[in-house]
Amino acid sequence: MYDLWVNYPAIPAQEAAVSGALRGLLEGGAPLPAAYGPPQGAEAARRAIAPLLGLAPGQALALTCGGQSALSVAFAAALAAAGPGRRRIAMEAHTFPMARHFLALEGVPTLGLPMDAEGMDLAALEQALASPEPPGVLYVMPVVHNPLGLTYSAARLAALAAIVARHDLWVVEDEAYAFLAAPELRPPSLASLLPERVFGMWSLSKMVSLSLRLGAVSAPAALAEVAAEQIRIRGLTANPVIAAATARLAEDGTAARLVAEKRAEGAARRALAREILGTARFATEPGDSWHIWMHRPAGEAEADFLARARAAEVSLAPATPFRHAGGEAPFFRLSLGGEAERARLAEGLGRLARVLT
Amino acid sequence: MYDLWVNYPAIPAQEAAVSGALRGLLEGGAPLPAAYGPPQGAEAARRAIAPLLGLAPGQALALTCGGQSALSVAFAAALAAAGPGRRRIAMEAHTFPMARHFLALEGVPTLGLPMDAEGMDLAALEQALASPEPPGVLYVMPVVHNPLGLTYSAARLAALAAIVARHDLWVVEDEAYAFLAAPELRPPSLASLLPERVFGMWSLSKMVSLSLRLGAVSAPAALAEVAAEQIRIRGLTANPVIAAATARLAEDGTAARLVAEKRAEGAARRALAREILGTARFATEPGDSWHIWMHRPAGEAEADFLARARAAEVSLAPATPFRHAGGEAPFFRLSLGGEAERARLAEGLGRLARVLT
Missing domain, CATH: 3.40.640.10 (Type I PLP-dependent aspartate aminotransferase-like (Major domain))
Known part of the structure; x- marks a missing residue:
């Protein structure tokens, strides 16, 4: 996964x-x-x-x-x-x-x-x-x-x-x-x-x-x-x-150096996401974050979409828990921190790209 | 103190x-x-x-x-x-x-x-x-x-x-x-x-x-x-x-050894308290504890007693916070863990003995 x-x-x-x-x-x-x-x-x-x-x-x-x-x-x-x-x-x-x-x-x-x-x-x-x-x-x-x-x-x-x-x-x-x-x-x-x-x-x-x-x-x-x-x-x-x-x-100064490295690594990971997924599905501009709020395909229930992603060995955060009002909305949170290796992240993003098309 | x-x-x-x-x-x-x-x-x-x-x-x-x-x-x-x-x-x-x-x-x-x-x-x-x-x-x-x-x-x-x-x-x-x-x-x-x-x-x-x-x-x-x-x-x-x-x-086994040493040290400290204070003021039998519930002198308000102890450079735990009902009762908690050195504890107990007479 x-x-x-x-x-x-x-x-x-x-x-x-x-x-x-x-x-x-x-x-x-x-x-x-x-x-x-x-x-x-x-x-x-x-x-x-x-x-x-x-x-x-x-x-x-x-x-x-x-x-x-x-x-x-x-x-x-x-x-x-x-x-x-x-x-x-x-x-x-x-x-x-x-x-x-x-x-x-x-x-x-x-x-x-x-x-x-x-x-x-x-x-x-x-x-x-x-x-x-x-x-x-x-x-x-x-x-x-x-x-x-x-x-x-x-x-x-x-x-x-x-x-x-x-x-x-x-x-x-x-x-x-x-x-x-x-x-x-x-x-x-x-x-x-x-x-x-x-x-x-x-x-x-x-x-x-x-x-x-x-x-x-x-x-x-x-x-x-x-x-x-x-x-x-x-x-x-x-x-x-x-x-x-x-x-x-x-x-x-070690903590400040680690923070700077995390910022740089985040930029590299976001660039990877842009390159592999394009930005058409970005629901907000991710700015400096390691997560991106994304549109999911229209007309598909959240559970069905997440199941389809899991079948492609991709685990994603559902949108529902983040919504104060509860209930579904056509989004998901893509996160770039779960895979330690950038190469693995790229593979996962590639699989996600296919799930999203 | x-x-x-x-x-x-x-x-x-x-x-x-x-x-x-x-x-x-x-x-x-x-x-x-x-x-x-x-x-x-x-x-x-x-x-x-x-x-x-x-x-x-x-x-x-x-x-x-x-x-x-x-x-x-x-x-x-x-x-x-x-x-x-x-x-x-x-x-x-x-x-x-x-x-x-x-x-x-x-x-x-x-x-x-x-x-x-x-x-x-x-x-x-x-x-x-x-x-x-x-x-x-x-x-x-x-x-x-x-x-x-x-x-x-x-x-x-x-x-x-x-x-x-x-x-x-x-x-x-x-x-x-x-x-x-x-x-x-x-x-x-x-x-x-x-x-x-x-x-x-x-x-x-x-x-x-x-x-x-x-x-x-x-x-x-x-x-x-x-x-x-x-x-x-x-x-x-x-x-x-x-x-x-x-x-x-x-x-x-280190933790068990430390626990055994704490039990033995507690016994030695209680023996010191018995020797220096006698047991007449023990309100309960202290058993295995590092604290002893004690009677304070009759007819003296808690604050006055604690002030007298402080004047003798002895700091004691008041009884009131331990009482569910609140309000004064003629007790205090004597504790045997505050002084790292047994000799200092003995000196403090000697001063307390004079406060209690």
């Missing part, structure tokens, strides 16, 4: 980098970090990792045991800030399924808002805010959106920030794939525009290696304790040895 | 053991575990660690990013099993504060039940079960209770198991400190008596080292997926490198 499902951006060098950092930690002679530390992680590790994430001034950073736990802290802290009267969360109509699963588990009502190529439809957001039950929290992925791959325009983000400020919204800004966008080309983060209103989240596992299983969450500096308390009570504190190893990777 | 607050059972050898296991993993030549694995942790790691925990037949094990996250999974899975109609949790009237904090965060109503030297008062439990809002979940620490230090009698546990079965209760069995009791002397776990009704939890961080920040949760085999799904959605999966290192410590 050719894996065109997984969009994790892996490169061969990443695990050796983590091994090297752990070896350096063990050979450094200092005892392993072991005492009960602050729930948000050791100050030294947070300080080392913050620049890698582009932490905005006025924001406080906390480390967690993975990206999903970071996202859960961001949601829980934003909901606490919004208060019980504004517990509804507005999100993009296509969104990260595990975010919806967490909110469903917590019994939090959500609302999906339409998008165009520049980002969320702000008229729809204004309309939701004028409703009798206005949302109190906004969940967005402005840079390298999953599953759409798109990045918001700077103008759309500035207009969004103005609405947030006007309506006292709290924001969960998901930066899980944002590192794939070159910093000089991406729009400023909402956290940098509204540091007192935004909870950000990152996955060091995605930026560096899944062996780290390390996440990070930022909070307005005044609410750092709210986030730390969520981490403490839910038991989400990052492993201190892994945090220290990651701090080494951030400090000596 | 002499730390007589922290009850974490530390011994000098533990961090070197973790370093050794990580070194072995890195030098073994195999790549670091890095792929997306099952949320409950790699099968090989779980199989290696299960015997160390004494996993009961009929129970499935999952690893998590620490003891508190293991406890949260046990609660969430037990509540899911009990269903929305039986969402109340009965617990011991003296209990682990972080358990109450998690349940408060989740909005779960709780009920405290009195205890005697053999464990929970079963008449009080029967009475709660006959009430209009019977609890659906029972949270207990039968072996080396925190803060009381006591271990349930086998007879009390058998009677408790019978009530659980009769009333279709689900149980969260907290084994965080149970490893301090010699296996041949401890009563059988509730999980071994009722494997289809019990969610167990352990802290590898306590058994081995805080550098691991690794927890474990067990579920009835038929409900393993319920627990795994909670781990996945809350983002509580254990770090795969740390899990593999811990598996090595379990397989080569």
Whole structure:
């Protein structure tokens, strides 16, 4: 089976980098970090990792045991800030399924808002805010959106920030794939525009290696304790040895080098997809992402299409789980991270091309 | 300040053991575990660690990013099993504060039940079960209770198991400190008596080292997926490198040796406490624990007593946070794990003796 499902951006060098950092930690002679530390992680590790994430001034950073736990802290802290009267969360109509699963588990009502190529439809957001039950929290992925791959325009983000400020919204800004966008080309983060209103989240596992299983969450500096308390009570504190190893990777430039290599590898893989598939079926411009939102053949049910792909030994991510409203739509997510070898990826894309014709 | 607050059972050898296991993993030549694995942790790691925990037949094990996250999974899975109609949790009237904090965060109503030297008062439990809002979940620490230090009698546990079965209760069995009791002397776990009704939890961080920040949760085999799904959605999966290192410590006998050393060190520290303080103020028999539930001088408010101790450079854990009902009671928790050196512990106990006279 050719894996065109997984969009994790892996490169061969990443695990050796983590091994090297752990070896350096063990050979450094200092005892392993072991005492009960602050729930948000050791100050030294947070300080080392913050620049890698582009932490905005006025924001406080906390480390967690993975990206999903970071996202859960961001949601829980934003909901606490919004208060019980504004517990509804507005999100993009296509969104990260595990975010919806967490909110469903917590019994939090959500609302999906339409998008165009520049980002969320702000008229729809204004309309939701004028409703009798206005949302109190906004969940967005402005840079390298999953599953759409798109990045918001700077103008759309500035207009969004103005609405947030006007309506006292709290924001969960998901930066899980944002590192794939070159910093000089991406729009400023909402956290940098509204540091007192935004909870950000990152996955060091995605930026560096899944062996780290390390996440990070930022909070307005005044609410750092709210986030730390969520981490403490839910038991989400990052492993201190892994945090220290990651701090080494951030400090000596290895993590930034891996990120740059992931960007370059992604560009090569997207070029391969364009070459083999053409762009006629691209539903959005993939930008800097390792996944592409694609049109599937008209008039065929999702299950039938996926079965046909599987028969051709191609595994694809269905569109349905990414849709806030549920139900079918004529799309699928093509992902370029599942095959370690570019040659295997090319073979899989070739098979997919035949499935799509 | 002499730390007589922290009850974490530390011994000098533990961090070197973790370093050794990580070194072995890195030098073994195999790549670091890095792929997306099952949320409950790699099968090989779980199989290696299960015997160390004494996993009961009929129970499935999952690893998590620490003891508190293991406890949260046990609660969430037990509540899911009990269903929305039986969402109340009965617990011991003296209990682990972080358990109450998690349940408060989740909005779960709780009920405290009195205890005697053999464990929970079963008449009080029967009475709660006959009430209009019977609890659906029972949270207990039968072996080396925190803060009381006591271990349930086998007879009390058998009677408790019978009530659980009769009333279709689900149980969260907290084994965080149970490893301090010699296996041949401890009563059988509730999980071994009722494997289809019990969610167990352990802290590898306590058994081995805080550098691991690794927890474990067990579920009835038929409900393993319920627990795994909670781990996945809350983002509580254990770090795969740390899990593999811990598996090595379990397989080569190092973890069992550390546990035995912690038991022996605890006995020596309790002997010191008996020698320096006498036992007249022991409110319960400490059994195998590193903490002792103590009477404080009559007629003095808790805050005044703790302030007097601090003035003598002794830091003690107040009783109030451990009380389900809240409010003062004439106790405090003396803990024997805060000072690394036994000589420092003896000095601190000497100062406490003067505070208590």
